[in-house]
Amino acid sequence: MRTLVIGSGGREHALAWKLTVSPKVDEVFVAPGNGGTELLAQNVNISADDIPALVAFARDQAIGLTVVGPEVPLVAGIVDAFQQAGLRAFGPTMAAARLEGSKAFAKEFMVRESIPTPTAEIFDDYKTAQAALARHPAPLVVKASGPAAGKGVILCETREEAQLALRQIMVERAFGPAGDRVLLEEQLEGDEISLLAFTDGVTVIPMVPARDYKRALDGDQGLNTGGMGGYAPSPNITSALIKRVLDQILIPAVAGMRRRGTPYAGVLYAGLMLTEAGPQVLEFNARFGDPETQILLPLLQTDLMDIMMACIEGKLADLAIRWRPGYNVGVVLASGGYPGDYETGKTINGLEEAEEHAHVLFHAGTRREDERTITAGGRVLTVTARGSTLEEARARAYAAVGQIRFSGMHYRTDIAILSPATSASVTPSAPPQEAAVKRSAYAEAGVDIDAGELAVALMREAVRSTYTPHVLSGIGAFGGSLSVDHLARSHDLVLVATTDGVGTKTMIAATLAIYDTVGHDIVNHCVNDILVQGARPLFFLDYIAAAHLDPQHIAAVVAGCAEACKAVGCVLIGGETAEMPGVYHAGAFDLVGTLVGWVDRSALLDGSQIRHGDVILGLPSSGLHTNGFSLARQVFTGVSWDTMLPELGQPLGEALLVPHRAYLDPVERLWEAGITIKSMVHLTGGAYVENLPRVLPEEIAVRIDRNAWEVPPIFQIIQERGRVDELEMYRVYNMGIGMALFLAPEAVDPARAMVPELVVIGEAVAYDGDGRKVLF
Numbered sequence: 171m172r173t174l175v176i177g178s179g180g181r182e183h184a185l186a187w188k189l190t191v192s193p194k195v196d197e198v199f200v201a202p203g204n205g206g207t208e209l210l211a212q213n214v215n216i217s218a219d220d221i222p223a224l225v226a227f228a229r230d231q232a233i234g235l236t237v238v239g240p241e242v243p244l245v246a247g248i249v250d251a252f253q254q255a256g257l258r259a260f261g262p263t264m265a266a267a268r269l270e271g272s273k274a275f276a277k278e279f280m281v282r283e284s285i286p287t288p289t290a291e292i293f294d295d296y297k298t299a300q301a302a303l304a305r306h307p308a309p310l311v312v313k314a315s316g317p318a319a320g321k322g323v324i325l326c327e328t329r330e331e332a333q334l335a336l337r338q339i340m341v342e343r344a345f346g347p348a349g350d351r352v353l354l355e356e357q358l359e360g361d362e363i364s365l366l367a368f369t370d371g372v373t374v375i376p377m378v379p380a381r382d383y384k385r386a387l388d389g390d391q392g393l394n395t396g397g398m399g400g401y402a403p404s405p406n407i408t409s410a411l412i413k414r415v416l417d418q419i420l421i422p423a424v425a426g427m428r429r430r431g432t433p434y435a436g437v438l439y440a441g442l443m444l445t446e447a448g449p450q451v452l453e454f455n456a457r458f459g460d461p462e463t464q465i466l467l468p469l470l471q472t473d474l475m476d477i478m479m480a481c482i483e484g485k486l487a488d489l490a491i492r493w494r495p496g497y498n499v500g501v502v503l504a505s506g507g508y509p510g511d512y513e514t515g516k517t518i519n520g521l522e523e524a525e526e527h528a529h530v531l532f533h534a535g536t537r538r539e540d541e542r543t544i545t546a547g548g549r550v551l552t553v554t555a556r557g558s559t560l561e562e563a564r565a566r567a568y569a570a571v572g573q574i575r576f577s578g579m580h581y582r583t584d585i586a587i588l589s590p591a592t593s594a595s596v597t598p599s600a601p602p603q604e605a606a607v608k609r610s611a612y613a614e615a616g617v618d619i620d621a622g623e624l625a626v627a628l629m630r631e632a633v634r635s636t637y638t639p640h641v642l643s644g645i646g647a648f649g650g651s652l653s654v655d656h657l658a659r660s661h662d663l664v665l666v667a668t669t670d671g672v673g674t675k676t677m678i679a680a681t682l683a684i685y686d687t688v689g690h691d692i693v694n695h696c697v698n699d700i701l702v703q704g705a706r707p708l709f710f711l712d713y714i715a716a717a718h719l720d721p722q723h724i725a726a727v728v729a730g731c732a733e734a735c736k737a738v739g740c741v742l743i744g745g746e747t748a749e750m751p752g753v754y755h756a757g758a759f760d761l762v763g764t765l766v767g768w769v770d771r772s773a774l775l776d777g778s779q780i781r782h783g784d785v786i787l788g789l790p791s792s793g794l795h796t797n798g799f800s801l802a803r804q805v806f807t808g809v810s811w812d813t814m815l816p817e818l819g820q821p822l823g824e825a826l827l828v829p830h831r832a833y834l835d836p837v838e839r840l841w842e843a844g845i846t847i848k849s850m851v852h853l854t855g856g857a858y859v860e861n862l863p864r865v866l867p868e869e870i871a872v873r874i875d876r877n878a879w880e881v882p883p884i885f886q887i888i889q890e891r892g893r894v895d896e897l898e899m900y901r902v903y904n905m906g907i908g909m910a911l912f913l914a915p916e917a918v919d920p921a922r923a924m925v926p927e928l929v930v931i932g933e934a935v936a937y938d939g940d941g942r943k944v945l946f
């Protein structure tokens with residue numbers, strides 16, 4: 171797909187950078203772009219506010235998705251214009267973008283929706299506002315109501331400063347028409363944080379919390395800016411606090427906009443102050459923040475294109491959003507004089523040297539000229555660096571900053587320096603605490619009930635998306651209930667149940683912070699286990715246990731379960747999470763699933779119909795599935811999961827995490843064609859040696875032809891590196907065949923015509939009672 175990013179700042183460079191790594195994106199254009207976007211995408215000389223020209227370009231270039239960065243075109247209705255032209259654009263409509271476009275509207279909206287926010291008065295007359303200052307105690311905040319590039323908020327310590335601010339905004343027109351209306355707002359005390367969320371107008375999924383620094387100078391001194399840097403995740407926001415912000419702020423805001431008939435889809439940004447009374451909304455932004463985007467996107471693991479399309483199509487509940495572990499710090503390098511008057515055209519040196527320390531250098535106010543990069547704005551660069559700890563990320567970021575030079579360069583030196591109290595809490599064993607919430611005795615013992623509640627809140631929509639009209643009670647109830655009248659009326663109903671686990675595959679998933687795939691693993695494994703008895707899935711329950719629950723991780727696992735359930739027509743009717751410090755190591759988790767299916771008594775499969783001469787057909791596996799990972803981890807000891815092995819064509823860890831395949835679809839196709847399957851074997855733990863005999867009559871053995879199919883490279887690598895005996899490989903691994911089907915010889919050709927991937931792998935033979943029942 172061809173994509174267009176609108177804007178010219180660091181945010182837009184980060185968006186373009188993230189989209190270029192998506193396998194679904196063929197080409198990226200940026201309008202108008204900057205000196206950094208020119209290096210990875212194609213800049214287009216169209217202003218971000220020239221909506222007709224942007225629509226025409228998108229139509230002419232067959233742009234599949236347009237991503238709007240700045241607030242001005244959103245407030246002006248660019249998404250509406252694209253929609254009217256039959257084009258997809260990511261961001262809220264003009265009516266929904268009023269949450270940012272008018273601080274006066276946003277304040278009135280929050281009051282109506284009972285969303286916590288500082289008290290304020292709104293004025294559109296300078297003299298009236300000036301007179302009202304007498305009843306507003308200092309310190310206070312004077313805000314321009316309209317969009318002012320993040321600069322229209324002035325913190326005033328005295329009434330005299332407030333008088334000057336009012337004059338600057340309303341008389342001197344420092345922010346143009348943005349200052350037609352002003353707010354006089356109480357000034358709160360506390361830590362300021364940003365929580366951004368993706369939403370499709372119904373579902374709201376928060377990003378990791380970030381902290382940005384608005385003031386120009388160290389120690390939060392100087393004028394307000396668009397942002398001088400920041401870091402993520404912020405240790406000042408806990409699982410309980412995220413849930414509180416979701417329940418009291420973000421979800422009510424999205425629901426309120428939907429009730430008004432102006433549904434909000436895109437990114438909703440809440441600028442929050444953490445007060446003793448709880449979180450309060452300072453402002454809403456209707457788009458990705460800057461510099462928050464540059465800080466957050468390097469931590470995002472899920473394909474950004476998938477997220478944006480889900481928001482546009484109303485399918486966000488179906489998507490699991492994953493984040494990389496660790497921290498990211500961003501430091502903004504600005505032109506001398508910013509946010510006031512500044513000079514441009516200064517040559518920037520040291521960019522290549524800086525890249526050796528930084529994760530990514532995001533350009534903002536830059537342009538390319540004669541093979542040089544020169545300054546072209548107030549905020550010039552955002553230098554970002556990742557690390558396993560906040561301190562490591564900060565050190566790398568500032569090491570990169572030290573390599574860059576241009577005349578007048580200015581930056582804050584205190585980004586990501588935490589107060590002693592906060593710093594002490596930034597460790598895995600001592601999660602940060604919300605100041606207004608006293609920790610319970612249970613929490614002190616290591617069990618975070620709030621984290622469990624947040625996990626349920628995050629997974630709720632994904633679980634409900636699997637429900638059918640037959641579900642009577644599900645998530646939130648003590649037990650799930652489902653009516654089977656529709657089956658019992660026409661079948662001699664038999665229920666088939668199974669329970670299994672993913673095993674140590676979860677350890678690789680946790681290391682790579684890829685959690686949704688194991689959800690597919692456990693559902694598909696269980697589906698196959700009942701399928702071999704002729705049963706179809708009815709409902710599924712999951713059980714997730716860990717030393718400490720991370721709500722985002724748990725929600726990702728359950729979202730994976732939900733996706734897999736929907737794919738096979740199964741209801742995810744319930745589950746359980748357990749936090750057990752002392753039982754599990756930090757970062758480790760266990761995943762178990764129970765699935766109940768149904769079959770007509772006459773269609774139950776048990777292997778009793780297998781006869782000498784029957785043919786065994788195999789359905790290919792997708793990889794290791796869910797078995798043999800303890801051996802695989804031992805074989806690859808000392809090898810990074812990110813290692814690219816030529817035989818695999820992808821990183822080792824990703825190859826190992828390919829989800830377990832479900833075989834319901836090809837088997838259903840055979841049943842629908844009237845082909846009789848005498849028996850089936852799911853080749854899981856024990857593989858061929860232990861699983862095939864489970865269905866064989868006493869007088870029957872099997873002969874497997876190992877030359878009948880090509881063993882995938884991952885199994886060959888494990889065998890060679892681990893020097894594993896070949897018979898042991900066929901006892902541990904599926905070796906490329908995940909399901910074995912027993913058919914009469916005359917059914918083989920019709921079956922292969924219906925399901926071409928079927929391969930003949932062996933036959934049933936007579937057994938005289940002596941020796942092994944599985945012959946290779």
